[in-house]
Amino acid sequence: MFKSTLNKGIFLPSIIFILLVSVVSILYPAVTDQILDTIKNFIFVNLNWVYVWSVTCFVIFLIYLLFSKYGKIRLGDNDSRPEHSFFSWVAMLFSAGMGIGLMYFGVAEPMQHYTSEVFGLQEYVNKPKNAQLYTFFHWGIHAWAIYGLVGLSLSYFTYRLKLPLSLRSCFYPLLKNKTDGSWGNAIDVFALCSTFFGITTTLGFGVVQINSGLQHLNIVPDTSFMYQIIIVGVLVSLAVLSALTGVDKGIKILSNINVTMVVALLVFILILGPTVYLIGSFTEGLGNYISNFFHLTFATHVYDEEQLPWFYDWTILYWAWWISWSPYVGLFIAKISKGRTIREFIGAVLLLPSLFNFIWMTVFGNSAIWFDENVGNGALSAVAGNPDALMFRFLEYLPFSTIASFMTILIVIIFFVTSADSGIFVMNNIATKNALKSPKWQTVLWGVLLGGLSLLLLNAGGLKALQSMTLITALPFSVILILFIVSLIKALAIDQAYYDRTFSKATVPWSGRLWKDRLKQIVATKDRKSIDHFVNTVVKEAFIELQAEFAENGIASSLNQNSNPTKVEIEIKYDTINNFVYGVETTSKKVSGFLVDEDNIPEVQEKGAFYPKAYFGDTRESYDVQYFTKNELISDVLKHYDRFLDIVSEERNEMFISTDSNERYQ
Template identity: 85%
Template sequence: MFKTTLSKGIFVPSMVFIVLVSVVSVLYPEIADKILNLIKNFIFVNLNWVYVWAVTLFVIFLIYLLFSKYGKIRLGDNNSRPEHSFFSWIAMLFSAGMGIGLMYFGVAEPMQHYASEVFGLNTYVNKAKNAQLYTFFHWGIHAWAIYGLVGLSLSYFAYRLKMPLSLRSCFYPLLKDKTNGVWGNVIDVFALCSTFFGITTTLGFGVVQINSGLQILNIVPDTSFVYQVMIVGILVGLAILSALTGVNKGIKILSNINVIMVVSLLLFVLILGPTVFLIGSFTEGLGNYINNFFNLTFGTHVYDKETLPWFYDWTILYWAWWISWSPYVGLFIAKISKGRTIREFILAVLVIPSLFNFIWMTVFGNSAIWFDMNVGNGSLSALSGNPDALMFRFLEYLPFSTVASFMTILIVIIFFVTSADSGIFVMNSIATKNANKSPKWQTVLWGTLLAVLALLLLNAGGLKALQSMTLITALPFSVIMLLFIVSLLKGLSIDQSYYDRNFSKATAPWSGNLWKERLKRIVATKDRDSIDLFINTLVKEAFTELQTEFAENGITAHINYEKDPCKIELEIKYDVINNFNYGVATTAKSVANYLIVEQNLPDIKVKGSYFPRAYFGDTRESYDVQYFTKNELISDVLKHYDRFLDIVSEERNEMFISSDSHDPAE
């Protein structure tokens, strides 16, 4: 029997729905596409305002958090630090979020806007400016605000409040313990299906572009299904191998490599293309985007009916597409963002990828437009309806076009693999309720399902139907994301008051009666043995006296002790609320070189020092207690106990102090 970490309540209904939709799309592609397209069009025409308002609120909310007092809150314990370097972090979130899309639409979207007559603009200059403006709009801050909201919500509740890295956790302030039941499963099933459909359709279109590029370079004779099977088999196999190595190895390494290659290709086109024109058009385009930011944000084209079909097919479709992808991208961003502050997270997720997208779209899109106007006599705009080949035809106008085309294919391949492997990782995480270690066969299962269904849909022509299904799911999920805002605001407001809560005014500060003894401790040797001795004598005696006195008052206090590293803890256990903990542990810290040779500090002989660190069973900042007397340490414990009783008496603090706030399996 196979060992598995899959949750039946999530995996089984998800597979039933995924298989059912896929079978219908494969067996009856035209009927499925027609029905789903009708539903999608109805939503886009009659409910497009939901997408407009939702995305607008996402942007406003994140900008508010960026400048608010909540920005300093860390996604994890107060003393936690990021697990990945800044470069690797940006590389991974970028590869998962926009990868294949940039390669596919880098030339295609600006050229399609430029070739369109929808706005009735009769000058090439106005067409080019609007092509750049709307491309910036669709690939800029609004798109990343969608991903950022989901990623931030997941990171906060998972790392700050120690809940499972799951969409259900984002509803805890609203649903409380119901997140562990049926409602929680429904949320995760929705996320899993949306992720699976989004990745499948994107990978299907990615295979078509790779196949088209290989044909143009005469590596394969045509774009038949046989070659698509070979491409999918090789690339999904690589994705499975990468996913098996985990985030810290395969995914990180491939993402870092790809960012370097992408920047190299970008510089290649910038230097060998119309460089002066590109720098000037980027500058003007950025200013145009900033000047029109609010008009674009709130625009619904309601007064210009001729542009409405374009509005539905581009802006609303993009908002729906990004929203449908947000469970997958948000989960992956959250997985790699532990330890960042909220301000750092928002700045990085909103600004850096958006700015890079603007540069990319300018260099590739505006280069194509420039060649089309000045060299190609409209040949590229004539190909605007064939985005699969447009990138490669554009590169033919540059020197070393064959080398650039090979590099483009390689980048698309790596983006394909990074999207697939991070998708496999995220889907397994959802289906297992974020289990720590899953058997390898589950990773193989997800990769195989992606490959098989993508190929079946490619062969039967059912990808468009599945894409429509994905876009339809974006409507309910946009409402879910609005609830994320409510939930996150509630959590952050409680978080702020929880950590800012002062001790009782009745507690007394240190006195100066024992200043001579404290001075001796300040300059004394602080090696590990001396701190261990401090804990085994003074701290242990203080806790023992407290234990006895608590017992006199009908309260059972336990003393937990560990020898290596030396640690002692006073614990009072409860059934419903979290236990009260006050512990002291020997902790290392570095000492500056100049202190080692300082003659006035003769006891510091080596680079390295230790101190007794007090901790409290939650994520509050710990501190040094080495200068406390026994009675002062007892007083400090009672301060925290008084604070603990004060906090647990308030109902609104339930998610911080309730033992039932976390998944029982965690």
């Protein structure tokens, strides 16, 4: 019998709904597509303002956080640090976010805007410049704000508050314990289905482009279904193998390789294409985007009725598409973002991928437009509606086009694998409620479902219906994301107040009565032996005396001790709130070389100094207590105990102090 970490309350409803929608789309593709397309069109025409306002709120909120006092908060404990290098982190979030889409639409979208009859009706419009502007708009800050909001919310609630890496966790300040019941399961079911539909649709289109490229290079004779089966079989197998190795190996390695290849292809086209034109058009295009940023953000084209169909088919479709993909991309970004500050996270996620997308779309899209106007006599415009082959037709205008085409196919293949393996990882994560380790057969199961259903839908013509289904789910999820903002604001405000809380005014500061003894302590040797002695004598005696006094007042406490490193702590245990802990341990710190050579600073050693560090039950900043007397240590513990009782008495601090709400997830 197979061992499984799948959660029945999430997995069973999700798999039933996924199979039901897929089977109907396969058996009745035309009817299903017609029904879903009608629903989608109704939403786009009558409720497009929901998408516009939602995405606008996401952008404004993240920009606010970027410059706010909350920006310094870490996505984890205060002393946590990133698990991945900056390059690997950016490479992975970029590969998971928009990889295949950039290859598919890098030439196609600018060319389709350029050839659009809608903009041709207005003689004053500079068509290449206009095409670049709207391409930047669709692939820039607005798109990444959607991903960034989900990724930030998940990272904060997972690593800061120790909740599961799950969308349900983002509602904890609003729903509290209800997130662990049917409400939480419903949210995860929605996220799992949305993720599966989005990845399946994208992988289906990716297979078509790979097949088209292989035919263009005469590697396969046609684009028949048989070759698509082979392509999916090979690539999904690679994706499963990569997913089995984990984020730190397969996904990271492939992402690093792919980003390197993408940059190489970009430089190749920049140098061998119309270089001066591209640099100039990028400079002007970036300025045009910045100057039109707010106009584009709020634009609904209500005064330009002839542009409304274009607006629905492009901008609203893109916002719906990015929103529907955000559970998947957001979960993956959160998984790799532990230890970043909020400011670092938002700055990198919003700006770096957007800037690269702008460069990419300029180099590919503007090169294609330039070749079309100056060399091809409209040949590329004629095939603008066939994005599967357009990229390879464009590359024919460059030297070494065969090499470039091979490279393009290889990049698409790796993007396919990284999207699939990160998708497998994310879906298994949702379905298992963030299980630390799952059996390998579950990874294989998700891979088989992705590959098998994408092929069946591709063969039956049901991918378009599934795409419509994905876009429809974006409407309720946009409302969910607005609630993410409410939840995150509430949590951040409490977080800031929690860590800024100081001692009460009734606490007595140091006096100057023992200043001579303190001076002797300041100039004394700070080696490990002396600090260990301080911890094992002064600190331990203070805690023993305090423990006895606690007992006299009906409070049970325990004394915990360790020898490597030397540490002593006093702990008061509770059933429903976090335990009160005050400890002191021997800690080392590096010493500046300037101090080692300074004669007027006695007994500073090259290998560093040691000091007794006080630490607490939460992750507040610790400090040095080496100059405290026994009574002062007791007084310091009581100050923290007074602060602790003050905080736990306030209802709004429940999510920080409740053992019941935190430990049950670990």
